[in-house]
Amino acid sequence: MPAERSLSERVAAGEARAVARLISGLEDGEPRAVAALRSLHRATGKAHIVGITGPPGSGKSTLTDKLIRHLRGTGARVGVIAVDPSSPFSGGAILGDRLRMQDHATDPGVFIRSLASRGKLGGLSRATAAAARVLDAAGYDWVIIETVGVGQSEVDIVRIADTVVLVSVPGLGDDIQVIKAGIMEIGDIFVVNKADREGADRVVREIKGMLETAAALSMSQPAALLSQGGHHGASALTGTGAFGSTAMALDETGHPILPPIIKTVAATGEGVAELAAAIAAHRSNLATSGGLEARRLEGAVTEMRGLIAYRLLDELEGPKGRELEARLARAVVDKEYDAYEAADILFAALTQGGRA
Amino acid sequence: MERKIRVLVAKPGLDGHDRGAKVIARALRDAGMEVIYTGLRQTPEQIVTAAVQEDADVVAMSILSGAHNHLFPRVMELLAEKGVDDVLVVGGGVIPEDDYDFLKSKGIAAIFGPGTPTGSTIEFIRNNLKRK
Ligand code: B12
Ligand SMILES: Nc1nc2c(ncn2[C@@H]2O[C@H](COP(=O)(O)OP(=O)(O)O)[C@@H](O)[C@H]2O)c(=O)[nH]1
């Protein structure tokens, strides 16, 4: 009988069951899984992580399916993390993204994993980043993360990606509003899917208009001012926001180079080759411009913040937290403390005894 | 934190009867489980690969086409080939009771026919998980 290999060794060897089990362990925050990921950490960073986000039903899964086919055609191995929201009522979820990727169901060069957001903090899933890292360590050349993008918190998930693809479609009246609401800045590539429907060109024009406005704005202001503007908490730290690194690039005439806007019909595969080319171009651009490192610094910040937020939440919802919380609530109602003081006490109690 | 139960709901066979599978998927979600729904016309190979990648605790298959005596055992065979021995496999749909014993002998833990309240499926799953 061969000596038993560790979980991380089995993941490094690309064993599907080990990969799957490690991802589950990380979702559940198992110490054994965290340790296994730690020993794999040095082996990660090779995969290019593509985040695909956009409103529900915009065709993200269908697009992912077609991208997988395209990338497989180049001989690359492809991993997919598809995140769907958990039900706020039952905590359960129906994860249906895989349904659209069935053509690759038995291809050994493709690994598809569905995750429920388990989102107590908006759409921020506990283990998305870690799951992507596991696929990276298991030797997948590309990792595609699909998330439902309907607001700022979802956007955070996708920040861990190297290339962010924002999908919109014609006919969703408030879709453009969503983009306006602040997620536009993170798009490296804009896709207008369902271009077989009426109104695709109008959506393209609207996106273009917004990108031009944003670029003009960023040209007229020092970068530091911009990053104080709100969305890019991390950009002040790393010096480049996601949008900044793309939009601030100038062409030979001194005009900003806007992120590409690509029309696709995911259902038929139309435009997918162009999308794949744009992703590849962004990837090589990141590699030559040094943008990749800035990206990954930003991703690390996002991931750490998520881990901290979840750790606090776990403490808060553990027996100790609940008990203290109940006592403090009583104290607030009885006018012994105000809510601020109570929060201070609770926070201090939850954070003491940490590793740092 | 309690571990979430992950269930792969799959519909093997070539027919298009997916209502039962969808009813079950929703019921399990409402019971707090994470359901991976893979849709119609799954081959046993697709089901088993998905069960592995999704790290499912349970594979729940719905069949109304009459092909259960072929497809269910095939799924069990492929699971065994991949060394997957800790997944609970259950079935449902239009399956004659005369076939239950045969299917159970092949490793299908339970079969739920038309009219079974979803509550009993949920309870069965909770009580019979192979992985703790
Ligand atoms: C509705 C229906 C259809 C609809 C399906 C719509 C759809 N999207 O699902 C339509 C009209 C399309 C249809 C077509 C056909 N049908 Co039809 N159809 C039915 C019917 C009347 C009801 C099935 C149904 O939806 N029930 C409601 C759901 C909720 O119940 P259920 O599926 O049984 O699920 C429950 C349980 O079984 C259980 N369950 C089911 N799956 C699972 C899985 C797990 C894991 C668990 C735990 C529990 C569980 O829980 C559910 C809730 O209690 C049945 C007869 C019957 N009374 O069952 C025939 C029936 C299934 N159909 C039949 C046939 C033959 C056909 C056709 C081939 C007819 C034809 N000659 O054209 C076509 C096939 C078309 C195709 N593409 O596949 C036969 C199958 C015969 C067989 N097994 O040998 C049946 C049994 C009718 C009969 N008595 O002949 N059909
Ligand atoms: N008309 C049209 N429908 C599409 C296109 N792409 C996807 N769809 C359909 O849109 C629906 C939602 O697609 P899905 O990929 O699940 O969207 P997601 O929720 O963003 O992942 C499905 O019915 C797809 O078949 C497209 O380019 N054109």
Ligand SMILES: [Mg+2]
């Ligand atoms: Mg999807």
